[in-house]
Amino acid sequence: MSYRVPLRSATTENDLEERTEVDVTVVTERPWNVVVWNDPVTPMTVVVAVFRRIFGYSENKCTHLMLTVHHEGRAIVWSGQRERAESYCVKLQVAGLQSSVELDD
Amino acid sequence: MANKLFVRRRDGRVEVRLNELGRGVIREMCAHVLAAERDVDHEWHLSLRPPINPSSDDDDPLSALARENEMASNAEIVVLSLGEEYLSDAEAWAWLCTLQVALRATAITHGILTDEKLEAASPDLLDTILTLQHFLFDLSACF
Secondary structure, eight states, X not given: OOOOOOSSOOOOHHHHHHHHHSXXXXXXXXXXXXXXXXXXXXXXXXXXXXXXXXXXXXXXXXXXXXXXXXXXXXXXXXXXXXXXXXXXXXXXXXTTOOEEEEEOO | OTTOSEEEOTTSOEEEOOOHHHHHHHHHHHHHHHHHHHOTTSTTTGGGSOOXXXXXXXXXXXXXXXXXXXXXXXXXXXXXXXXXXXXXXXXHHHHHHHHHHHHHHHHHHTTOOSHHHHHTSOHHHHHHHHHHHHHHHHHHTTO
16 A cells, blocks of 8 residues: 655745745855875875876876876865765875865855 | 786786786785784884875874774775685775785884885895785776
């Protein structure tokens, strides 16, 4: 026996009235950056492999990010919500890369 | 390809072509990672706990715990699969993560934070670093 359960509640006139009375305030939060830092021992191929595995970026993008880390000392590899940024940072640290999160300027 | 230490096979597994000496090096590195996770006095302990958010006084304890558990879990997977001729994709990834963690911890512990410091490293230390880099270079080519 199966039951059909509505997934969306029916909209009533009262709902519509309530919605029109609510002031909409859009809060834009600054994103959090995941930063990877250069170090003198990590092979470049490892950095590319880790970026591919964790972020699923293309080979070209991973190589570009790796070279940015190598030449500029650091690269922002992901930006967005704080919790996700910290989660990605942890994954990079587990893979042995030096990484941290920072609030975007 | 004949000289590669790790080779990705067509069936997705990673073939390990290390001899007992090479596997012994990896066993030793895993032992250090596992010991450092548990022992606050281990010389690698701090290097395995870098700040996640340096602008904050304390990192989220759940994030830090997740990192420590995953690092230890990876090292345990390596120890358990150390005698295998072929690794699954997940096992090979655990090997790569653990070897890279060991490489970085070795460098940090000896203050090797610049190219100049690396060039000035003792022959024994340089040998360890080059060995780990060789493993990682071949293993990362499988991903």
